[in-house]
Every structure is written in structure tokens, then in C-alpha cells.
Amino acid sequence: MDNALLLEARDVSKYFGGVHACDGVSIGVRAGSIHAVIGPNGAGKTTFFNALSGFYYPDRGQVFFGGEEITRMPNWRRIERGMSRTFQTPSIFPELTLHDNVMLGVRSKAGLAFRARPPSREQEAALEARVDELLGFVNLTRFKERPVAELSHGSQRLCEIAMSLSTEPRLVLLDEPMAGLAESETERVITVIRGLHDRLGLTVLFVEHNMRVVLGLAEQITVFDRGRILAEGTPSEIAANEAVRDAYLGKEVLDHV
Amino acid sequence: MLVAIVLLALEPFFAPYIKIDVTIVSAALLFAIAAMSANLLLGYTGLPPFGNAAFFGLGAYGCGLSLKYLNVHFITATLFGMLAALLGALIVAPFLVRRRGIYFGLLSIAFGQVFYFIAYRFTSVTGGEDGMSVPRPYLVFSSFTLKETAFYYLSLVVFVISLLAFKLIVQSPFGRTLVAIRQNELRVRYLGLDSNRFVFVAILISAGFAGLSGALSAMLNGFIAPLSLDWHQSGDFVLATILGGSGTVWGPLIGSLIYEIGRDIISTITPYWQIFLGALFVACVLGFPRGILGTILARVGAAPLSNEPEEANWTQSPAIAADHRG
Numbered sequence: 001m002d003n004a005l006l007l008e009a010r011d012v013s014k015y016f017g018g019v020h021a022c023d024g025v026s027i028g029v030r031a032g033s034i035h036a037v038i039g040p041n042g043a044g045k046t047t048f049f050n051a052l053s054g055f056y057y058p059d060r061g062q063v064f065f066g067g068e069e070i071t072r073m074p075n076w077r078r079i080e081r082g083m084s085r086t087f088q089t090p091s092i093f094p095e096l097t098l099h100d101n102v103m104l105g106v107r108s109k110a111g112l113a114f115r116a117r118p119p120s121r122e123q124e125a126a127l128e129a130r131v132d133e134l135l136g137f138v139n140l141t142r143f144k145e146r147p148v149a150e151l152s153h154g155s156q157r158l159c160e161i162a163m164s165l166s167t168e169p170r171l172v173l174l175d176e177p178m179a180g181l182a183e184s185e186t187e188r189v190i191t192v193i194r195g196l197h198d199r200l201g202l203t204v205l206f207v208e209h210n211m212r213v214v215l216g217l218a219e220q221i222t223v224f225d226r227g228r229i230l231a232e233g234t235p236s237e238i239a240a241n242e243a244v245r246d247a248y249l250g251k252e253v254l255d256h257v
Numbered sequence: 258m259l260v261a262i263v264l265l266a267l268e269p270f271f272a273p274y275i276k277i278d279v280t281i282v283s284a285a286l287l288f289a290i291a292a293m294s295a296n297l298l299l300g301y302t303g304l305p306p307f308g309n310a311a312f313f314g315l316g317a318y319g320c321g322l323s324l325k326y327l328n329v330h331f332i333t334a335t336l337f338g339m340l341a342a343l344l345g346a347l348i349v350a351p352f353l354v355r356r357r358g359i360y361f362g363l364l365s366i367a368f369g370q371v372f373y374f375i376a377y378r379f380t381s382v383t384g385g386e387d388g389m390s391v392p393r394p395y396l397v398f399s400s401f402t403l404k405e406t407a408f409y410y411l412s413l414v415v416f417v418i419s420l421l422a423f424k425l426i427v428q429s430p431f432g433r434t435l436v437a438i439r440q441n442e443l444r445v446r447y448l449g450l451d452s453n454r455f456v457f458v459a460i461l462i463s464a465g466f467a468g469l470s471g472a473l474s475a476m477l478n479g480f481i482a483p484l485s486l487d488w489h490q491s492g493d494f495v496l497a498t499i500l501g502g503s504g505t506v507w508g509p510l511i512g513s514l515i516y517e518i519g520r521d522i523i524s525t526i527t528p529y530w531q532i533f534l535g536a537l538f539v540a541c542v543l544g545f546p547r548g549i550l551g552t553i554l555a556r557v558g559a560a561p562l563s564n565e566p567e568e569a570n571w572t573q574s575p576a577i578a579a580d581h582r583g
Contacts, residue, residue, distance in 0.1 A: 053447075079449030091447065093440040104437050105448040107430055113450055116429045167449050 005064075006031040006171055006203045007052065007083075012061035014047050021047040023227040024061070029171070029220075034197050034204045036214045039224030040247070045207045046088065048224070049175050052205075053085045054078050066170070079108075084164035085173035090156040094149035098140060098159055099131055101148055105166025106130045134162045137200075138192055154185030161192055165200075172196055174206035178213055186213070193217060215239065223247070261507070265413055269406045277518055279409040280477065285517035286416040287474045288497065292509030293423050294466035295494040300504030301427055302459045303439030305362035307491045308349070308369030312342040312464040314376060314486030316471025318383060321391040321481050331394030331403075335472040342468025343461060345372065350460040354453045357442070366488045376483035388482035391475045408477060415473060416510075419466060424506050426462060435459055436504075467494075500541055502548025511549050515541075 007029040014022040022044040029035045037045050051058040054075035063071045070078055093101050106127050107113045119127060135141045138158040143151055148159050157177060164172055177193060178186050190213060196202045208214045214221060214235070221238045223231040231241045238244055265286070269279050291313050298306040319341025320334045329337070349368040356364050376383045383389055394403050403411060426432050437445050438452050445452045475481045484490065493516070501512025519537055524530035545552040 074446075074451070076446045076449050076451050079447060085447060087443075091441060091444045093437050093444065095440055096437070100433070104434065104445070107433075108448045108450050113430050113434050114454065116426060116431050118429060163444070163448065 004030050006066060007205065008064040009048070009052060010062045010064070012048065012051050012058045012063065014044075014051050014056070014058050020227045022051060022058070025224075025227075025229055026061075027222050027229070027232070029203060029205050031170075031203055032197075032201065033219050034193075034206075034217055035220045035222070036218035037205065037207045037222050037224060038209070038211070038214050039230070042226075043224035044227040045224050046175055047227075049085070049173055049207060053083065053173055079167050079169070082168070082170040083173065084167055084169035084171070086157070086160045086164050086175060086177060088176045088179050090153070090160040092148050092156055092160055092163065095147055097145050098135065098148050098151070099144045101159055102131045102134050102162050102166050103127065105163045106134070109167045130166070134165055137165065137195065138162045139188070152185070154181050154188060157181065157185075157189055158192060161189075161196075165196075169202065171203045171205065174204065176207050176209065178208060178210045186210070190217065258507075261510075262413075262417060266410075269409060277521070279405050281517055281521045282514075283405075283409045283412040283477055284474070285514045286412045286510075287470050287477060288494075288517055289510040289513035290416060290419045290473075291467050291470035291494045292497040292501070292513050293419065294463045294470065295491075296498045296503055296505075296509045297423070297427070297435075297459055297463045297466070299495060299498055300502075300508070301432065301439060302435045302456060304357065304456070304459075305359070306365060306463060306495065307362045307488055308365030308367075309463065309467045309494055310486050310488060310490035311349075311369040311372040312345055312467035313471035313474075313490065313494075314372060314481075314483070315341040315345045316468030317475035317481045317485055318376065318389075318471075319468065320472035321389055321475045322382065324392050324394070324476075325389070331476060334394070334476075335469065338472025338475070339465055339468040342464045342471065346461050346464030350457050350464075353460060354457045366491070369486065369488050369491055373483060373486040373488070376486050383481075383483060386483065388480055391479050391481060393479060394476045412473060412477070415469070419469065420506065420510070423466070427506065431455070431458070496538070499548055500538065502545075502551030502554070505548070505550045505554060508548050508550040515549075 005028040008027070010026050012022060012025045013020065025044070025048055037048065039045050050056055052063055054070070054073060057072050061071070062069055065078065065081060065083060068081070070081065073081075093104070104113070110123070110127060112119050112123065112127070118124075132141065135144055138161055140155060140158055140162065143155060148156055151159065161174075161177075174193065177189050181189060193204060193206070194217065196204050218235060221233060221235060222229055223238060223241075223244050225247050230247055231238060231244050233241065265282070268277070268282050272279050291309065294312070295306045295309050298304045298309075316338035320338030323329050323334045323337040324331065349365075352368070353361060353364055377385060379385070394408075396403060396407075427435070434445065434450060434455055438455060442452050471485070474485075497512035497516045498509050499512070500515060501510065502508030515537075519534055520530065523533045527533065541549065547555055
């Protein structure tokens with residue numbers, strides 16, 4: 001296998017009854033890249049993400065992460081290995097404060113979650129510093145003590161990104177990070193995602209509908225259609241691809257690139 | 258907290274005036290330990306514990322049988338009771354640990370009933386339907402058994418220790434993670450934590466508390482009936498927890514006091530006490546939707562939501578704004 005690939009899927013398939021939600025998909029995500037998965041509704045993007053992140057296991061095919069096969073590894077163990085993900089609807093702890101949300105991940109990473117004894121003072125200080133750092137990164141420090149249920153959808157999404165960073169991943173999977181966001185919020189999330197790559201040097205794989213976002217952010221794009229890969233390439237290659245244009249992309253969007 | 262404990266400590270002196278017998282309050286305190294055990298699963302982890310009476314009953318029989326046949330000291334017997342409950346939990350927990358919601362509830366009822374039928378049928382050891390009597394515990398010499406008031410203080414001490422232990426557990430990193438599992442188990446797993454492992458330990462801790470309660474209740478009543486393992490009994494623990502406020506440290510005590518004392522008072526007035534107790538529960542549930550303590554805490558503790566729209570702050574974030582221009 002190519003050493004430069006952090007994540008590799010080989011011939012991954014997932015069936016729901018007779019529906020081939022994901023049918024023989026192979027992709028490679030280069031370490032350090034921003035890679036987007038696009039495609040019309042029902043193309044199998046989220047199914048593919050779920051198979052990659054261990055939400056469920058694929059019916060056929062293999063998944064490799066950092067050279068190790070993880071096809072049937074429990075999802076929590078993948079997180080230990082350095083993968084993390086967000087969901088279309090932010091998956092957070094609504095009743096807890098922003099601080100407590102992020103703290104759970106920080107404690108998990110520090111190996112202190114499964115303990116009856118509270119952390120020592122030095123440990124506590126280190127944990128708090130890490131929470132502050134993460135909240136600073138997504139620029140939510142001012143809401144630290146607020147229950148996240150009270151925050152806007154955009155802030156909840158950023159909270160989820162901060163949580164997915166708390167486990168110090170090498171790869172971040174983002175499932176439609178712009179879903180349901182207002183225009184102003186979209187800009188903020190784009191800035192944070194770009195920061196994941198530019199400032200933290202992480203590998204990012206994301207699913208997105210918003211074509212402007214995808215073409216602006218991604219270095220590599222994989223186009224899904226009806227459970228299969230329709231095309232793959234750089235943003236300009238995808239924009240020029242006739243099959244992709246015919247399949248579903250608005251011509252006027254692509255002409256902007 | 259101190260006020261409550263002092264009031265409880267003075268109860269034996271008030272007892273003749275307020276006509277609430279110390280044994281009733283003892284029973285309520287021990288019941289509260291079992292309700293606390295249910296609360297750890299129900300209120301904190303979010304799992305319906307409809308089989309906790311099995312652990313309660315295992316604690317009772319473990320204690321009763323060791324007192325009767327081994328003639329051990331009552332502290333040793335209590336430990337035997339807790340051990341029996343823990344062993345029972347070790348058998349059922351591997352099956353329960355993957356179940357959630359209603360399936361957890363149904364499977365725990367099923368396992369609970371298995372233990373109930375064993376106690377019911379195993380007449381040679383448990384006395385079957387007739388139950389078994391438990392010798393009175395003694396502190397130092399077997400001629401000086403613990404009388405009602407002494408046993409009351411024993412119950413109170415054990416209750417306070419249990420409450421402190423419970424508080425430490427739910428406030429520990431482990432307990433915080435249980436609350437997180439209740440709110441969003443998927444995210445807990447995607448933070449790299451094996452949630453089943455936490456649920457497994459929560460079941461064992463819950464069983465330990467239930468066993469402790471069962472052991473002391475057996476000595477208090479001087480009698481164990483197989484019905485104490487029945488799922489109705491599990492339901493009573495859950496009911497008392499919800500009544501007082503599930504997910505709160507003191508809720509189970511409040512629920513248990515109302516349940517036990519209410520039952521005692523109403524049953525002396527009318528043989529149809531269950532109707533009135535039921536009505537009391539309905540009134541409480543309607544008046545205190547989150548349990549008595551839960552509702553009060555929500556009223557008092559929860560800071561009013563800020564009227565300032567949070568969106569306004571979005572645009573005033575210099576760091577991101579600057580970042581974005583660049």
C-alpha cells in the first residue's frame with residue numbers, strides 16, 4: 001500500500017436489503033490533504049463515511065488507516081488510533097456546558113475518563129489548558145460555561161469540531177459540516193476547517209453539498225453517484241469533467257471556477 | 258445536607274410525638290440505598306433498572322444465610338450479602354451491557370425473575386414461599402442484640418456512608434462519563450471510550466448498593482421473602498427514585514421517605530391504602546414532573562436563559578474575522 005495514504009478504502013460495499021447504498025468504493029486519502037466527497041442525495045456518501053468510521057461495518061471490502069486494517073475495529077478504538085468524526089446533525093451533549101463537552105474528550109485522551117479518583121491538581125490544570133486551547137481554536141471561549149443546547153446551530157457544529165479535535169486525531173471526517181448553517185456561520189466553519197489543515201496539519205475528509213465550499217476548500221474531490229464513484233480529481237479536473245456536469249452539477253457553478 | 262442528617266439523627270427523639278416509628282424510618286433509609294442504586298442506572302446512565310430487586314434479594318439471602326448457617330458477625334454477613342449481589346451482577350451484566358432502553362429493561366426483568374423463581378422454588382435453602390427468618394444482629398456479644406433504635410443509627414450511618422460514596426462516584430470522571438452516555442452514547446464512543454465498559458461497571462456498583470440495602474433490610478425485618486426479588490420490588494425502587502428526582506443525589510432519599518412513611522401512615526387509616534398512595538404518586542408526578550427534588554433544583558438552580566441573542570456575538574469575533582480576510 002502507498003505509504004502516503006493515511007486512509008484507504010478498498011472495494012467497500014454496504015447493502016441495506018436490496019439497496020446497494022455503497023457498491024465497491026475504493027478511495028485513498030493522502031496524509032495532509034483536504035479531500036472532499038460530493039454527490040447527489042442518496043449517492044451513498046454518508047453510508048461510506050459510516051463504514052469508514054465504524055458506525056457500522058462494510059459488507060464487503062477493507063478499510064486501512066495508517067497502514068493498519070481497521071475494517072471491523074470498534075469505533076471507539078479507531079478514535080484511539082487517531083481518527084475522529086462529526087455528524088450531519090451535531091452529535092454533542094446538549095445539557096452539558098461547552099466546557100464539559102470538550103472536557104470529556106480531553107479526559108478521554110488523557111486516559112482519565114475511567115477513574116473514580118478526581119485528577120490531581122497538575123493534571124486538572126493541564127486538562128483545563130487543553131480545553132481552553134480547543135475552545136480558542138474554534139473561537140467559542142466566550143460561551144465556555146453555557147449549556148450547548150442554548151447555542152446556535154453553527155456554534156454547536158464548532159463545539160462538535162472542538163470535541164473531535166480533543167482526542168488529538170490525525171484524520172478528521174466531517175459529514176456535511178455546512179448542513180443547516182446560515183451564510184455567516186458557513187464562513188466561520190470554513191475558516192475553522194481550513195485551520196485544521198493549515199494550522200494543525202491534519203488530514204481532512206469531508207462530505208459536502210455546497211459546491212462553492214467544496215471547490216474552495218478541497219485539494220482532491222471524489223464524486224459519488226448511486227453508490228459508486230463517478231469521478232475523482234482536483235477541483236479544476238472535476239469542474240471540467242463532462243460526466244460530472246451531466247450527472248448533476250449546475251453548469252453555472254462550475255463556470256465560476 | 259448537614260441539616261437533613263441532623264434531623265434524621267434526632268428522629269428517635271421525635272418518634273413518639275410525630276408517631277413515625279424508627280423502624281419505618283430505618284426501612285426508608287435502607288430503601289433509599291436501593292433507590293440510589295436504581296438511580297445510578299436510571300438517572301445517571303439512562304438505563305431502566307427493572308431487575309435491581311434481584312441484587313437486593315441476593316444481598317438479603319446472602320446475609321441471612323450466612324447469619325443462620327455460619328453464625329458470622331453481622332458486618333461479615335453484610336459483606337457476604339454484597340458479595341452475593343456482585344456475583345449475581347457478574348453473571349447478568351455481560352448480557353445486559355449491550356442492551357439499551359426498553360430492551361435493557363425487559364432483559365433485566367427477565368434475569369430478575371430467574372433469581373426470583375430460584376428463591377421461590379429452592380425451598381430447602383430459602384424456605385420458598387414461606388420465606389426464612391433472620392437472626393437479630395449483635396454488635397459484640399450475642400446476648401446483646403441490636404434493638405430498634407440502635408439499628409436505626411446503624412442504618413443512618415450506613416446510609417450516610419452510601420450517600421457520600423454515591424456522591425463521589427457520580428462526581429468522579431467515571432460518573433461524568435455515565436451522564437454523557439445517558440445524553441449521547443454515540444458521541445462518547447466517538448470520543449474514544451468503550452461505553453459498554455462503563456455500563457458494565459455501573460451495573461456492578463448498582464448491584465453492590467442494592468445488595469447492601471438488601472442485607473441490612475433482611476436484618477431489620479428479621480425475615481426474607483422471595484417476593485423481595487420480584488420485579489414489583491424493582492419497580493418500587495424505580496418509582497421512589499422518579500418520585501424524589503432521578504439524576505439527583507438526594508432525590509432517592511426523598512422519594513423513599515415519602516414512599517415508606519406514606520405507606521405506613523395511610524395503611525393504618527385504611528385497608529385501601531394503595532389507592533391513596535397511587536393518588537399521591539399521581540399528584541406528585543403532575544406537580545413535580547422531574548421528581549420533587551429535580552423540579553425544585555430546576556426552578557432554583559437553573560440560571561434564566563440570557564435574553565441577549567447569541568447570534569450577535571458571532572460577528573464580533575476578531576480572530577476569525579481577521580483569519581478569514583487573510
